[in-house]
Each structure stands twice: as C-alpha cells, then as structure tokens.
Amino acid sequence: MLDANVKNQLKTYLQNLKHPVELVVSADDSKKSAELTSLAQDIVDSSALVSSIAVQGQRTPSMTVINPQQNTSITFAGLPMGHEFTSLVLALLHSGGHPIKLEADVIEQIRNLPGEFHFETYVSLSCQTCPEVIQALNMMAAINPNITNVMIDGALFQSEVEQRNILSVPSVYLNGEAFSVGAISVAEILNKLDKNAAGRKAEQLNKKSAFDVLVIGGGPAGASAAIYAARKGLTTGIVADKFGGQVAETVGIENFISVAKTEGPKLVANLENHVKDYDVDVMENQKAIKLAANGLFDVELENGAILQSKTVLLATGARWREMNVPGEKEYRGKGVAYCPHCDGPLFKGKRVAVIGGGNSGIEAAIDLANIVEHVTVLEFDSKLRADEVLQRKAKSMGNITIITQAQTTQVNGDGTRVNSLTYTDRKTGESHNVVLAGIFVQIGLIPNTEWLKGVVDLTPRGEIIVDARGQTSIPGVFAAGDVTNTPYKQIIIAMGSGATASLGAFDYLIRHSEATEEQAA
DSSP states (O other): OOOHHHHHHHHHHHTTOOSOEEEEEEOOSSHHHHHHHHHHHHHHHHOTTEEEEEEOOSSSSEEEEEETTTTEEEEEESOOOGGGHHHHHHHHHHHTTOOOSSOHHHHHHHHTOOSOEEEEEEEOTTOSSHHHHHHHHHHHHHHOTTEEEEEEETTTSHHHHHHTTOOSSSEEEETTEEEEESOOOHHHHHHHHOTTHHHHHHHHHHTOOOEEEEEEOOSHHHHHHHHHHHHTTOOEEEEESSTTGGGGGOOEEOOSTTOSOEEHHHHHHHHHHHHHTSSEEEEESOOEEEEEEESEEEEEETTSOEEEEEEEEEOOOEEEOOOOOTTTTTTBTTTEESOHHHHGGGGTTSEEEEEOOSHHHHHHHHHHHTTSSEEEEEOSSSSOOSOHHHHHHHHHSTTEEEEOSEEEEEEEESSSSEEEEEEEETTTOOEEEEEOSEEEEOSOEEESOGGGTTTSOBOTTSOBOOOTTSBOSSTTEEEOGGGBOOSOOOHHHHHHHHHHHHHHHHHHHHHHHHHHHHHHO
C-alpha cells in the first residue's frame, strides 16, 4: 500500500511509541478493504509495538486505533490517505503514549469532562480543513476514554451522507445529533461541551498585563507583525479567532517567493511554529468585538475579557463574500458552499454552479468539472475576469457552461437541500432557472471590520485606511493585510504589510515614550 519512502518515514515516526497499540480492522472483499488491510499490515510491519486483529464491524472498511492501557479508541472509516494520512499517524502516536501538544490545563479539562461523547466526523480526502478537525477530536479521544471519534470518508459512505443530508465537510455529529460544520478547534469544542469554559478563560485573560503591541488576527499579516514586534523586544500578544485565516483554506500556493509550491495548511503550520519561536502570547479562539482608547487601548473580547495594550495592530483579514440573495443563508451547508476543494467530492456525478468569473471562480469550475457531471459558471459582468490561460482551459472542457451578464436572484430548494437557482439575464431582463444540486460562491472577499465602524476610518468597501507606515486614523493603532486598503490581496503582500505596520508601531512607541518623558521633565 505504502511506497518504500513513506514506509521508512512511518518507521521513524513510530519509534516514538511508548507502549503497545492495537489496530482493529473491519474488511470485506472490496478493493478499498483490500487497500485498508494492506495499509494496516504496513503499519504493523513498521513497529513491534503495533498489532492488528480482523473483525466484522458496523462500517466496512474501517480501522480502529486502540490504546489498551487507557482504553481509548479512534476510528477511520474508509482509507485515511491524502490529507488524512497525517491524522492517522498522529492517532497512532498519541494512542501509543507520545505527548500531545496541548497545554496542561486543556488536557486536564478534557480528561475531566463528564459524560459520554461519541463523535462522527464526515470528511472528503481532498478537504484541507478536515484534518484540523479530525486531529482536534482525535486528541480529545486519545486523552479521555469516554470520548470517541470516527472519521468517515463521505465519498465512500455515500448512503450515510445522503441519509444525513450532508453537503458540506467537515460535518461533525455528537451522539447522533449535528454538532458543527466547518473548521472547529479543541478550544471551540470544549466551549460547546463545557459551558463554564469561556468564563474561566475570560478571568485568565483579564489578569494579563498590558502589552506593548497587541495584534488582532493570526493570518500572514498578523504572524509577520508579531514576529517583527517580538524581535524588537516588545511585549507582544496575538488575539486570533483561528490561526492562519483564509490561508488555511487555500489548497495550492505557487506564488510564494522562494517556495515553488506549497499548501495552505502547511504554510499556516510553519507560520504558527515561527511565531512560537518567539516570546509571543498567542490567544487563539478569541474574537475581538470592541476597540477603545482609555490612556492605553482596551480590546474587548467576545467572552467579556478586556486586554490592554500601548499599541494595537489590526490584521483581521477577510472572509468569503456572500451573494445576499433569498435562500443563500437557509441552504448554506445544504448545497450552498464556499470551498470547492472541501465540498466538491460530495457532489460527484451531479450538476453544480459556480458564481463568479474571476480566477477563483474559473479555477473552481475546472476542478469541479473533473468530479461532477456539469458546471454552470454565472458571471455578473459582460466578460470573465479570470486570467486568459484559465479561461482557455475552462472553455476546452466539455462539461462547463459559462454565462455572462447573469445576476443570481434566488437559491431554491425543497427545505432540506438545494435543487436549483434563479438568475436574471442582465441584457434581456429575462429570468431563468438552473436545475442543480450545489452552488459554489466565488465572488471575492469582504474585510472583517464590522466591529470597527465608527472607530477607525474605512473605505466604502469597509477596508481600513492606512498610511505608508500602516497607521490608521487613530495614532497608535495600525493595520495590515487584506483588511486594509492595500490594493492587492496576496499572501506575500500581507506579510510585508505586517512587517511595515509592526515597525510603524515600534517607531510610534519610541516617539510616544520620548514625548511622555519630555512632558514629565
């Protein structure tokens, strides 16, 4: 199953096992079962501490990783390859006693959760967000024997997907009931399971001393800013809803200078590791909701905590722009999707639409055309805005239809899932209905600045206006990345603007300190 190079790497990783691990394999005579059985044998051959047994399980093919000392179990229903192979390796290591990279208080919180928690997580093996969720749940399952997690390959177990009407991944069920859709971290899971967690965290945050620089946002701009501030010897903090921002949802990155090709999750992991090389206080899974000047700057968080800092650097990034038409919110996750790489495999053999004719839209259409029956691209403008090379590729594919001057007016469904969309021909005024199973919205990004309206100056598009040093309309408040009026939204540009704004904050602190000392004298 595994090639020689991967086998050697696996042997190296499994040398970190501290005690035995058991694999329970449920297989039949199908091709996927044969592949899973072969994979299990490769794992057994890689370490004397791993053994396997064959059973007839509820889901076939499946493989359960068991820690016999702690009686914990983690199950992979399907073949955990692609992005999920790393999840399998980590499950083996954590079940075999290798330390879990979570704070001691978080591990203790997981261990002491009362009750039984049986998670089932539906994924697609091309989804770059899914491994983060699988690994979060698997870590919890490796700590507490009353927590189990089953990773389910949605493409392989299509009948379950249809029965539960799952049209977006990762989709998590807890004890048979829908729990979450999309990215979710250990802290967010604990906040949902442990109702007192947010309050306890707020108490901890309120005790923190004032920072020199407080960065709001953990994407490329925020990470760059934090590193530059820490290198200047400034006490630095990062408040981030999730580390990585939009980059975590980006599959292929081929324009990051000096790196020929990488993937979003890999770049995010490198960013996070780089930040943690410095003395930066990373406060993840926290959302800022208010900024006020009170001698120092006060940043209020969603959980009620208030952090203080001498300067603030806003790097909250952007999110997918929505169509804002009837039916979109109702059918989000029920046919309306924003990540073709994550959710595309769930629409195999079906008809879908892509809204948007820019690079993102046409790239999505090309990718989806290899999976689905047919793709209809709807572009509001009279012409596509994508690069010519992408347009030629899309037009050369036999199952992509491109319609320009099309204004989407409504998403239609049967109450449980999308079945069509309505659009207006802007040239003739005629209304048309397109029968389909999924709609992928790719119409750009919108800055995350709703909480800053009336606080700092914004453009009509909601972007933060900054000067050459990254300073906003408020002295001491800086901004960087996609949330600003920087004309080009690129990873490398966001990193550069983060460095600029951080150096601007450093310069402000020096001058402000000098002015304060002169006034005191």
